Amino acid sequence: xxxxxxxxxxxxxxxxxxxxxxxxxxxxxxxxxxxxxxxxxxxxxxxxxxxxxxxxxxxxxxxxxxxxxxxxxxxxxxxxxxxxxxxxxxxxxxxxxxxxxxxxxxxxxxxxxxxxxxxxxxxxxxxxxxxxxxxxxxxxxxxxxxxxxxxxxxxxxxxxxxxxxxxxxxxxxxxxxxxxxxxxxxxxxxxxxxxxxxxxxxxxxxxxxxxxxxxxxxxxxxxxxxxxxxxxxxxxxxxxxxxxxxxxxxxxxxxxxxxxxxxxxxxxxxxxxxxxxxxxxxxxxxxxxxxxxxxxxxxxxxxxxxxxxxxxxxxxxxxxxxxxxxxxxxxxxxxxxxxxxxxxxxxxxxxxxxxxxxxxxxxxxxxxxxxxx
Ligand SMILES: NC(=O)C1=CN([C@@H]2O[C@H](COP(=O)(O)OP(=O)(O)OC[C@H]3O[C@@H](n4cnc5c(N)ncnc54)[C@H](O)[C@@H]3O)[C@@H](O)[C@H]2O)C=CC1
Ligand SMILES: O=C(CO)COP(=O)(O)O
Numbered sequence: 001x002x003x004x005x006x007x008x009x010x011x012x013x014x015x016x017x018x019x020x021x022x023x024x025x026x027x028x029x030x031x032x033x034x035x036x037x038x039x040x041x042x043x044x045x046x047x048x049x050x051x052x053x054x055x056x057x058x059x060x061x062x063x064x065x066x067x068x069x070x071x072x073x074x075x076x077x078x079x080x081x082x083x084x085x086x087x088x089x090x091x092x093x094x095x096x097x098x099x100x101x102x103x104x105x106x107x108x109x110x111x112x113x114x115x116x117x118x119x120x121x122x123x124x125x126x127x128x129x130x131x132x133x134x135x136x137x138x139x140x141x142x143x144x145x146x147x148x149x150x151x152x153x154x155x156x157x158x159x160x161x162x163x164x165x166x167x168x169x170x171x172x173x174x175x176x177x178x179x180x181x182x183x184x185x186x187x188x189x190x191x192x193x194x195x196x197x198x199x200x201x202x203x204x205x206x207x208x209x210x211x212x213x214x215x216x217x218x219x220x221x222x223x224x225x226x227x228x229x230x231x232x233x234x235x236x237x238x239x240x241x242x243x244x245x246x247x248x249x250x251x252x253x254x255x256x257x258x259x260x261x262x263x264x265x266x267x268x269x270x271x272x273x274x275x276x277x278x279x280x281x282x283x284x285x286x287x288x289x290x291x292x293x294x295x296x297x298x299x300x301x302x303x304x305x306x307x308x309x310x311x312x313x314x315x316x317x318x319x320x321x322x323x324x325x326x327x328x329x330x331x332x333x334x335x336x337x338x339x340x341x342x343x344x345x346x347x348x349x350x351x352x353x354x355x356x357x358x359x360x361x362x363x364x365x366x367x368x369x370x371x372x373x
Contacts, residue, residue, distance in 0.1 A: 013040065013041030014041065015041070015183055016040050016041035016042045016183065016184055017041055018043065019041070019042045019043060019090065019091075019184060020042075020043045020045075020087075020088040020089050020090060021037055021042045021043070021044050021045075021089050021090065021091040021092070021093065021184060022044070022045050022046070022047060022085045022086050022089035022091075022092045022093065023037065023044060023045075023046040023047065023092075023093045023095055024047045024082075024085070024092060024093065024094050024095065024096060024104060024108065025046075025047070025048075025049075025094065025095035025096040025104075025121075026046050026047065026048035026049070026053050026054070026057060026063060026066070026078065026095075027066050027095065027096075027295065027296070028066040028067060028157040028158065028161075028295060029095045029121055029155070029157045030046060030093075030095030030096070030121070031046065031057065031063045031066055031067055031072070031157075031161075032067065032157040032158075032160050032161045033093055033095055033121055033185075034046040034072075034076055034078075035070075035072055035073055035076065035160075035161060036160065036185055036187050036190045037093070037184060037185060037187075038072075038073040038075055038076045039073060039163075039187040039188065039189075039190075040184060040185055040186055040187040040190070042184055043075070044075075044076055044077065045077040045078065045079060045084070045085045045089070046076065046077070046078045046079075046085070047078075047079060047080065047081075047082055047085035047086075048078055048079070048080050049080065050080065051080040053065070053078075053080075054078040054079050054080040055078075057072060057076065057078035058077060058078040058079070061073070061074060061076065066157075066295075067157070067158065067161050070158075070161045070162070082107060082108050082111055083110075083111040086108060086111040086112060086113070086116075087111070088113070089113065089116055090113070090115070090116055090117065091116065091117050091119055091180075091181060091184055092108070092112070092116050092117070092118050092119065093119045093121055093151070094118060094119065094120050094121060094122060094133070094137075095121045095122065096122065097122070097124070097296045097298075098122050098123075098124025098125060098126060098133060098298055098301065098302075099124070099126065099127060099301060101120075101122060101126070101133055101136055101137075102126065102136050102139075102140050105118075105136070105137060105140040105141055106140060109140075109141060112141070115147075116147070117146075117147045117148070117149055117172070117177055117180075117181070118137050118141070118143065118147060118148055118149070119149045119150065119151055119170075119181055120133040120134055120137065120148075120149070120150045120151075120202070121150075121151055121152075122298075123152065123205035123206055123208075123209060123298050124206060124209075124298035124301055124302050125206055125301075125302050125305045125306065126305075127301055127304065127305055130305040130308055130309050132199070132202050132203070132206070133150070133202065134148050134149075134150055134198055134202055145172075145173040145174070145198075146172065146173055146174035146177055147177075148172070148173075148198070149170060149171060149172035149177060149178060149181055149198070150170075150171050150172075150198055150201050150202045150205075151168050151169070151170050151171075151181065151185065151192075152168060152169055152171070152201050152202065152204055152205040152256075152257040152261065153166065153167055153168030153169055153193075153256040153257055153260055153261055154166055154167075154168075154256060154260040154261045154263065154264035154265075155168055155261070155264070156264055156265075156268050156270050156271060157270075158270055159268075159270070160189070160190065163188075163189040164189065165189045165190070165191075166189075166190060166191075166264075167190060167191035167192065167193055167256055168185065168190070168191075168192065168193070168256060168257070169192075169193045169194065169195055169201050169252075169255065169256050169257040170182040170185065170192050170193070170194050171194070171195050171196065171197060171198045171200075171201035171202070171257075172196065172198065173196055173198060174196075175194065175196050178194040178195065178196065179194050181194075182194045193255075193256060195252060195255075197248055197249045197252045199243065199246055199247045199248040200243050200248030200249050200250075200251075200252030200253060200257070200258070201252055201257040203239070203242065203243040203246060203248055203253075204239065204243070204252065204253055204255075204257035204258035204261055204262075205257060205261055206298070206302055206306070207238070207239040207242060207243065207306065208235075208239065208258070208261045208262040208265050208266070209265065209273040209297075209298050209299030209302060210235075210273075210299050210302060210303055210306060210319075210320045210323055211231065211232065211235030211236075211238075211239065211262060211265075211266060211319060211320075212262075212265040212266050212271055212273040212274045212277065212299060213273050213274075213276060213277040213280075213297075213299045213300070213303070213323050213327075214231050214235065214277065214319050214320075214322065214323050214336060215228050215231055215232070215266040215274055215277060216271075216273065216274040216275060216276060216277020216278040216279075216280070216281060217277040217278070217280055217281035217323065217326055217333050217336050218231065218281060218333075218336055218337075219274070219277070219278050219281060220277065220278040220279065220280065220281020220282040220283075220333060221281045221282075221333050221334045221336075227337060227338065228266065230337075230338035231266075231319060231337075231338045232262060232263070232266050233338075234318075234319060234338045235262065235266075235319050236253065236258070236259060236262060238315075238317045238318070238319055238320060239253055239258060239262070240253040240254075240258070240361065241315050241317075241360060241361065241364065242306070242309075242310055242313070242315050242317060243258075244361055244364045244365060244368075245310075245313040245314070245315050245364050245368075246309070246313065247368065250361055250365075272293060272295050272296065272297040273297045273298065273299040273300075275293070275297070276289050276293055276297040276299070276300060277299075277323075279292060279293075280326060280327065280333060281326075281333040281336075283333075285329075286300070286327055286329075299323075300327065303320060303323055303324045303327060304324065306320060307320060307321060307324055319336075319338065322335075322336045322337075323336070
């Protein structure tokens with residue numbers, strides 16, 4: 001079993017009794033995820049970099065900067081002391097910006113229990129190395145793959161903080177560990193699914209941000225639903241081809257961590273990537289957009305490394321390339337469109353389907369298996 005998404009029974013409160021977990025990062029996702037874990041019955045401590053944020057969560061059960069109006073569970077604990085946060089935690093969920101993760105890992109290493117599992121909730125790649133977050137964890141801490149996992153899905157933080165139902169995929173090379181994580185996160189309004197395709201699950205979250213930037217850009221220009229539907233459909237094809245060329249199972253990209261997250265992020269005005277794209281489409285510069293955004297928009301940092309990896313893997317990503325051109329100011333936002341083929345690409349009959357290209361995927365899979373294409 002590599003990619004089938006197996007739901008884990010909800011209502012796991014009793015199964016999670018006494019399960020100590022930590023969440024590193026107290027922005028919108030770290031705080032929301034800590035609430036999910038607490039509502040699933042886990043004993044949760046969230047680590048905040050800023051003592052005043054830890055104090056507000058611990059005492060007032062609020063995080064007014066990132067989740068205004070949300071009451072956090074009574075039992076949720078918070079601290080700015082990493083050692084205290086990690087003490088006894090069997091699962092350590094990481095919800096910090098992708099570019100700071102490596103340093104955060106080095107900071108937490110001295111306090112990490114040898115048996116605890118590190119679970120990335122982060123949807124970016126490290127710019128300086130082009131590594132996915134699970135690769136950064138392995139590289140920084142030299143851990144066995146069975147101790148590294150990811151959780152990803154259609155998870156707009158504020159909606160989940162309001163207990164609107166959704167789910168996510170917990171993925172680990174060790175299926176038993178993935179099941180344990182899915183049980184830990186299964187709250188009444190949040191369902192955990194499992195697979196062992198870490199690459200596909202993780203890349204779904206990274207790549208949908210780039211397509212959401214494109215959607216925001218054309219939204220900012222004023223284009224309507226046809227353009228957006230075409231970008232989403234062709235975007236999924238680009239995501240799938242890139243992921244498969246990276247070793248993922250194509251089925252993962254059709255699931256919650258791929259298509260599911262793509263839909264949520266492209267449709268929601270709450271998405272930071274979508275919002276950043278919209279500002280750029282409206283004519284703000286990248287610098288002005290960064291200044292206006294109070295939160296992390298991972299896609300902006302991921303565009304360059306993803307295109308670098310695509311080139312290495314012989315993949316064309318026309319939409320992502322256009323996003324890069326708009327961001328760098330070499331293409332006007334109004335010219336971004338779902339151009340189906342670059343000039344040197346002769347459309348094959350299968351392109352007329354407009355969706356993922358089965359022939360191309362088969363050739364990519366053959367190439368990875370070492371079969372003649
Ligand atoms: N917000 C959401 O809906 C979701 C976010 N994610 C992912 O979660 C990750 C974290 O994003 P958010 O919580 O949304 O971001 P955010 O912008 O809401 O919060 C970022 C947090 O990181 C902290 N931070 C900044 N520099 C830091 C450093 N050097 N060390 C430690 N912490 C630092 C900030 O103080 C803040 O608490 C991102 O990769 C994002 O893609 C994943 C799913 C949903
Ligand atoms: O990953 C997310 C939803 O699943 C959040 O997307 P944004 O980072 O664009 O807000």
